[in-house]
Amino acid sequence: MEPHRGAGCHRCPKSRAKVDQAAATFNATDYAASPAASSVCNFNTELGKLRQFGECRHNDVLDGIAASTCTATKCGLKAEYFQTLAGDLTHDFTKATLKLTRTDAMINFDWGTSAPAAGLPADGFQIRWSFIHATATTEAYTFYTQTDDGVRVFVNGTQVINKWMDMAATVENTGTINLTAGVPVTITVEYYDNITTASAKLSWSSASQCKQLIPQARFAPM
Numbered sequence: 001m002e003p004h005r006g007a008g009c010h011r012c013p014k015s016r017a018k019v020d021q022a023a024a025t026f027n028a029t030d031y032a033a034s035p036a037a038s039s040v041c042n043f044n045t046e047l048g049k050l051r052q053f054g055e056c057r058h059n060d061v062l063d064g065i066a067a068s069t070c071t072a073t074k075c076g077l078k079a080e081y082f083q084t085l086a087g088d089l090t091h092d093f094t095k096a097t098l099k100l101t102r103t104d105a106m107i108n109f110d111w112g113t114s115a116p117a118a119g120l121p122a123d124g125f126q127i128r129w130s131f132i133h134a135t136a137t138t139e140a141y142t143f144y145t146q147t148d149d150g151v152r153v154f155v156n157g158t159q160v161i162n163k164w165m166d167m168a169a170t171v172e173n174t175g176t177i178n179l180t181a182g183v184p185v186t187i188t189v190e191y192y193d194n195i196t197t198a199s200a201k202l203s204w205s206s207a208s209q210c211k212q213l214i215p216q217a218r219f220a221p222m
């Protein structure tokens with residue numbers, strides 16, 4: 001049973017209550033009367049940010065607790081590492097050579113100019129990650145990728161991100177799709193590195209999930 005998590009105040013009563021307790025000691029009227037107040041920040045805006053931070057932090061702690069029980073067969077992603085066919089600028093998986101299959105904990109890699117694993121080249125490799133996700137809430141999920149180079153994300157075969165081109169990791173790509181509580185979906189992330197530096201990160205968010213790198217405990221491998 002997954003612990004309760006989310007941005008709704010009813011789900012994280014302790015973190016919300018502590019922030020509200022601290023805020024109650026603050027005199028907003030006095031603050032507003034101070035000369036610098038309005039030019040520096042808005043009390044209610046900052047209070048909202050602090051509440052959200054408390055809830056996100058609470059969820060991170062729950063993820064950390066859940067991760068402590070993870071094993072390779074229970075958590076993580078199926079990861080297939082391929083060497084790209086020489087000269088294939090389409091980075092076609094059917095033409096590439098599968099070199100390694102393993103379970104990765106997360107998609108949070110920065111390989112620099114190195115190879116991603118033994119037996120693979122530093123340039124001209126591509127990876128397919130697959131996992132099953134069963135959401136506890138019916139809502140729209142947004143996926144975020146930062147990759148060097150190209151990336152595609154599919155949810156049950158529906159493409160939500162399509163950036164199959166050379167790019168820098170400073171570019172964040174997003175795609176949103178509705179998920180239904182208790183209905184598992186298959187999520188596939190395809191990635192390639194052409195030349196020089198290589199990196200890949202996968203995050204998500206929803207109304208009840210603060211944006212985060214998807215943690216190990218939230219993946220079930222294929």
Ligand SMILES: [Ca+2]
Nearest residue numbers: 148195196197
């Ligand atoms: Ca690159």
